[in-house]
Amino acid sequence: METILVIDDTATNIQILVELLDDTYDVIVATDGRTALEIADEELPDLILLDIIMPFMDGFEVCKQLKENPKTKNIPIIFLTAQTDEESIEKAYEVGGNDYVLKPLKPKELMARVKTQLELQRSIKNLEYLSSYDSMTGILNRRKFFELAKISFETKKEDLFAVMIDIDNFKNINDVHGHAAGDIVIKTIVSKIADMLPEESIFARLGGEEFVIVCNYEDEKKLFDLLEEIRNSIKDLTLNIENHLIRFTISMGIAQYKETFVIIDDLLKEADAMLYKAKETGRDKVIFRT
Ligand SMILES: [Mg+2]
Numbered sequence: 001m002e003t004i005l006v007i008d009d010t011a012t013n014i015q016i017l018v019e020l021l022d023d024t025y026d027v028i029v030a031t032d033g034r035t036a037l038e039i040a041d042e043e044l045p046d047l048i049l050l051d052i053i054m055p056f057m058d059g060f061e062v063c064k065q066l067k068e069n070p071k072t073k074n075i076p077i078i079f080l081t082a083q084t085d086e087e088s089i090e091k092a093y094e095v096g097g098n099d100y101v102l103k104p105l106k107p108k109e110l111m112a113r114v115k116t117q118l119e120l121q122r123s124i125k126n127l128e129y130l131s132s133y134d135s136m137t138g139i140l141n142r143r144k145f146f147e148l149a150k151i152s153f154e155t156k157k158e159d160l161f162a163v164m165i166d167i168d169n170f171k172n173i174n175d176v177h178g179h180a181a182g183d184i185v186i187k188t189i190v191s192k193i194a195d196m197l198p199e200e201s202i203f204a205r206l207g208g209e210e211f212v213i214v215c216n217y218e219d220e221k222k223l224f225d226l227l228e229e230i231r232n233s234i235k236d237l238t239l240n241i242e243n244h245l246i247r248f249t250i251s252m253g254i255a256q257y258k259e260t261f262v263i264i265d266d267l268l269k270e271a272d273a274m275l276y277k278a279k280e281t282g283r284d285k286v287i288f289r290t
Pocket of ligand 1: 008009010051052
């Protein structure tokens with residue numbers, strides 16, 4: 001159920017809105033701007049219905065502050081207004097409102113406008129998802145990876161690591177067992193890695209059977225141990241696909257930030273060189289510095 005935050009200082013208005021929306025949506029109520037901002041930041045509703053005239057902080061100011069907060073800036077806002085003068089309607093859009101509804105409220109109109117905004121929001125979220133995540137594995141795709149990794153590199157690079165990962169002899173798995181089996185192997189490995197990684201890690205599929213992790217880690221030894229643990233737990237897996245037992249291993253190359261690195265690609269390049277070493281020297285291993 002989608003969540004709608006209703007902000008209005010008049011009890012009767014709130015009552016009308018709650019009655020209208022309550023069956024279809026999860027409704028939260030705030031009767032003043034300051035409380036509304038706190039609730040919005042905490043609950044991240046899908047839509048906000050916002051009264052304009054309120055004591056202490058009016059709807060325009062609430063809207064402005066919602067738009068200034070990165071967490072709430074994309075939540076659509078429908079203004080509720082008794083003011084029919086053009087100036088306040090113009091201002092409603094100027095401060096970032098998506099739509100407005102005139103009071104007294106007409107139930108069908110209100111419901112239609114609410115539905116439209118929520119549908120639009122859903123499509124936007126869906127597009128964002130499609131453009132950021134790999135459709136097979138559900139982890140970040142290459143485009144989103146570079147976007148996030150660049151931010152990490154620019155903001156907190158002192159203890160930044162990159163790990164390049166490649167499934168060993170993957171072409172072989174595809175050739176012997178077919179591409180459908182290959183896909184299952186990829187998904188299995190990805191979900192194992194994702195389960196074992198710290199949550200803040202940036203974990204992405206670069207393409208094919210190649211993956212990357214970028215993360216801040218307190219010390220290299222701990223990261224190395226974690227990756228060894230991941231490598232071993234993948235080595236221990238056996239998949240039974242159409243009565244064929246399939247086993248597989250991965251190789252990894254690690255690099256740590258150095259002052260000579262200017263862009264994220266420098267870090268990735270070194271991790272890639274370590275991965276190459278791992279491949280060259282027999283696979284199924286993690287290499288960090290040679
Ligand atoms: Mg009011």
